[in-house]
Amino acid sequence: MKTIVLKFGGTSVGTINKIKTVAKIIADYKKKKFRVIVVSSAMSGVTNELVKKSKAISKNFSNAEYDVLVSSGEQVACSLIAGRLIHLGYKARSWLAWQIPILTHGEHKNSRIYDVNKKKIFSYLKNGGVPIVTGFQGINEYERVSTIGRGGSDASAILLAKFFKAQRCIIYTDVEGVYTTDPNKLSKAKKIKEISYEEMLEMASLGAKVMQPASIQDARLNRINIEVKSSYVKKSGTLITKRKNIINNRIITGISSTHNDAKVSLIGVKDKPGVAASIFKPLSKNSINVDMVVQNISANGRETDLTFTIKAEDLKKTQKIIKTNKNIKFRKLLLKKDVSKISIIGVGMVTTPGVTFRMFQTLAKKKINIQVISTSEIKISVLIDKKNIKKALIALHKEFKLDN
Numbered sequence: 423m424k425t426i427v428l429k430f431g432g433t434s435v436g437t438i439n440k441i442k443t444v445a446k447i448i449a450d451y452k453k454k455k456f457r458v459i460v461v462s463s464a465m466s467g468v469t470n471e472l473v474k475k476s477k478a479i480s481k482n483f484s485n486a487e488y489d490v491l492v493s494s495g496e497q498v499a500c501s502l503i504a505g506r507l508i509h510l511g512y513k514a515r516s517w518l519a520w521q522i523p524i525l526t527h528g529e530h531k532n533s534r535i536y537d538v539n540k541k542k543i544f545s546y547l548k549n550g551g552v553p554i555v556t557g558f559q560g561i562n563e564y565e566r567v568s569t570i571g572r573g574g575s576d577a578s579a580i581l582l583a584k585f586f587k588a589q590r591c592i593i594y595t596d597v598e599g600v601y602t603t604d605p606n607k608l609s610k611a612k613k614i615k616e617i618s619y620e621e622m623l624e625m626a627s628l629g630a631k632v633m634q635p636a637s638i639q640d641a642r643l644n645r646i647n648i649e650v651k652s653s654y655v656k657k658s659g660t661l662i663t664k665r666k667n668i669i670n671n672r673i674i675t676g677i678s679s680t681h682n683d684a685k686v687s688l689i690g691v692k693d694k695p696g697v698a699a700s701i702f703k704p705l706s707k708n709s710i711n712v713d714m715v716v717q718n719i720s721a722n723g724r725e726t727d728l729t730f731t732i733k734a735e736d737l738k739k740t741q742k743i744i745k746t747n748k749n750i751k752f753r754k755l756l757l758k759k760d761v762s763k764i765s766i767i768g769v770g771m772v773t774t775p776g777v778t779f780r781m782f783q784t785l786a787k788k789k790i791n792i793q794v795i796s797t798s799e800i801k802i803s804v805l806i807d808k809k810n811i812k813k814a815l816i817a818l819h820k821e822f823k824l825d826n
């Protein structure tokens with residue numbers, strides 16, 4: 423008998439009616455003779471409400487209590503799903519993470535699952551039961567409830583798939599799958615049939631909200647096939663799998679763009695060891711996420727210019743940190759808001775020459791100036807003026823044949 427993990431996101435269990443639909447989806451897999459393990463997130467909005475409550479109680483709400491509090495949303499959703507399945511005549515029950523147990527280590531709010539005890543769930547499955555497991559939570563070495571980071575029920579599902587050797591993990595959500603680019607930004611965006619872990623990781627890190635980036639890494643390491651699909655419509659979704667399984671002749675799989683970035687340039691910094699570290703150390707201490715970084719070759723061997731990007735909301739703080747940093751000297755500080763990063767992603771670029779050129783030429787034809795460039799093995803990102811982002815998106819989506 424094949425085992426399958428079905429994970430339902432907050433929107434999929436957001437109302438009583440949706441939970442009834444979810445129970446039907448689960449029942450369908452039971453009818454097809456699968457061994458089904460269900461993982462659910464909290465009903466949409468619930469976790470946020472709980473976080474708000476903790477803040478209202480105290481600015482320094484205990485992290486251990488935070489985990490007990492915010493993990494409670496999953497308990498509600500799971501018991502409702504189980505209750506509905508029982509109503510339909512199935513053998514089902516909720517399993518809180520500590521009852522299994524799902525073991526985690528690390529800090530509260532941000533623990534990691536390292537083991538899942540299989541015994542009880544296994545015998546429950548063998549007896550025909552459908553376990554409805556709370557995502558997002560675990561139990562640590564002190565027998566305290568832990569949570570694994572916001573959006574963490576994706577990772578719970580992936581790891582259950584790993585430990586129970588599931589044939590597939592299906593992530594049910596409110597979109598039909600992963601798209602070539604955000605359909606809200608470009609109506610020509612198309613659903614991607616298959617995408618590699620590496621590409622999906624880049625897309626998720628760049629803001630495709632379909633799945634939590636860390637969970638994709640877990641899936642990649644454990645070779646778990648994931649299907650992302652909608653719980654509202656019966657259509658096939660997107661398969662996330664290893665590169666070898668994908669037969670696709672496209673060079674670029676997806677394009678993503680950011681909208682609220684800012685650019686910081688330090689002109690005339692000393693060109694000597696340790697300077698970049700001195701600039702970035704206080705930024706990282708203040709949890710400012712630095713994205714693209716470029717440093718020019720110094721023309722005279724003494725001075726250089728350094729440019730990096732951050733989220734626009736961090737601009738004021740960054741400015742202050744740099745101006746009060748006594749460990750660095752520079753001639754001028756330039757700040758620019760309203761810039762956006764646009765990235766093309768595809769494993770095809772590894773073997774296809776000229777992709778960079780095609781991207782740059784496409785932007786040049788539209789008279790779009792490139793301010794910063796950064797690349798990885800399967801991604802090229804450029805920073806452009808925010809006002810040009812739509813134009814760039816349309817042009818690149820067409821150039822790399824993603825429109826059809």
Ligand code: ASP
Pocket residue numbers: 431432463464469470495557558571572573574575576
């Ligand atoms: N309910 C949790 C959250 O909102 C976990 C999840 O949705 O995956 O972050």
Ligand code: MG
Pocket residue numbers: 431432463573
């Ligand atoms: Mg969620």
